[in-house]
Amino acid sequence: MNLPQIDIAALPNLEVMTGMFGSLAHKAALVSGDATVIVITFLYDFIGDL
Amino acid sequence: MQFHPEIRALLEDPAGLQAQQAVHSAAYDAWRKTPQGAALFDAFAAFAAGTPLSALPPLAALFDGSGTARALVAGLAAALLPAFARAPFGQVPLRHHASRAATTVLLAREDNASLTLVALDGAGLALQAEAISAAFAPAEEWDVVLAGTGAGRLVERRGAPGLKVHPLRLEPGLALGRDAAREALLVDRAYGTLLLLRLRRTIDGPHPVREFDLATGAMIHQSAATARESRSEIAVALLGRMGRKDAAPVLSALARDATRSDMLRWQALRECLALDTLAGFRALAALACVQGDPLARAAGALRAQLIEQHPVLQDIEPCPA
Numbered sequence: 001m002n003l004p005q006i007d008i009a010a011l012p013n014l015e016v017m018t019g020m021f022g023s024l025a026h027k028a029a030l031v032s033g034d035a036t037v038i039v040i041t042f043l044y045d046f047i048g049d050l
Numbered sequence: 051m052q053f054h055p056e057i058r059a060l061l062e063d064p065a066g067l068q069a070q071q072a073v074h075s076a077a078y079d080a081w082r083k084t085p086q087g088a089a090l091f092d093a094f095a096a097f098a099a100g101t102p103l104s105a106l107p108p109l110a111a112l113f114d115g116s117g118t119a120r121a122l123v124a125g126l127a128a129a130l131l132p133a134f135a136r137a138p139f140g141q142v143p144l145r146h147h148a149s150r151a152a153t154t155v156l157l158a159r160e161d162n163a164s165l166t167l168v169a170l171d172g173a174g175l176a177l178q179a180e181a182i183s184a185a186f187a188p189a190e191e192w193d194v195v196l197a198g199t200g201a202g203r204l205v206e207r208r209g210a211p212g213l214k215v216h217p218l219r220l221e222p223g224l225a226l227g228r229d230a231a232r233e234a235l236l237v238d239r240a241y242g243t244l245l246l247l248r249l250r251r252t253i254d255g256p257h258p259v260r261e262f263d264l265a266t267g268a269m270i271h272q273s274a275a276t277a278r279e280s281r282s283e284i285a286v287a288l289l290g291r292m293g294r295k296d297a298a299p300v301l302s303a304l305a306r307d308a309t310r311s312d313m314l315r316w317q318a319l320r321e322c323l324a325l326d327t328l329a330g331f332r333a334l335a336a337l338a339c340v341q342g343d344p345l346a347r348a349a350g351a352l353r354a355q356l357i358e359q360h361p362v363l364q365d366i367e368p369c370p371a
Contacts, residue, residue, distance in 0.1 A: 003327040003331075004360045004363075005327065006323045006330070006360075008321065008323070014313065014316050015348075018272050018274055019271060020280045021274040021275070021276060021277045021280040023271070024259075024261055026181065026183045027178075
């Protein structure tokens, strides 16, 4: 079967996109809320298992 | 650049600097081996492995508001501070992060669990804009106030439209255990320094962190709940850019793995389709048939779109589930 090559740019994304781990729209929530732990574990989690 | 003579001496003598650091490491190791420290870390390891907090008295007692947590942290400080007198250029061997508003010290971390000390500085908090959003993560979280007072909000998300916001006075002994997917804690003000001990266990799974606007209740952002999901997403994109057609079976399996996040699975599917049309389309067709899968509808729509553009794809059977 001779199949076409599909261009990834032509493939749709999901309606609601998901940001990277640790990203938030408002930084204030990061400092004062639950996510303070994310700041400290962010780099270690990213590079720790390499 | 000018250096203090003691610092210059240490720069020229790395062994001396290492000896200073060894003093701090020894102080911390000695504390870990005390009955108090050993019991805590044993319990924490079991907690990280999934044991309920209620089954781990040495850990649970920290979050019952009884003062046990304060005694633990006082013991830790008493063990570590003398090391600074002996070796002022060493560092406490615990990961830490400091900003104007918050200083965080990671006491323990294993798998998805962490135990941290969080010190919020009132003057630093006052400099930043008040939080107008709250983030809800798939995690269990316990907080206890060790010292200081402050004002915060407990934000509830119970599935109904909008959010319920409850004002909260933060004072020593206040202990909160929360399902962080449903309840978020915001600290708006600290009078002086507010010291919290926080235990957190993230739940593996496909659910992202969701951030909602406090005023309208609308979702304004979502992000990956674990670094693993984002790291995998980067790897998927990289394999695509490298043209690694041999990765198509892995990408196909990832796209159909309902334990991973929607975003990661969809990106794996897109890359798979671009790298290997047959493998990608078989994964797409299989996904479109899975009842209840959150991606089934989008997969069905994409399948129909691609068949319309390339009728030859109609004859491809889905890969087995």
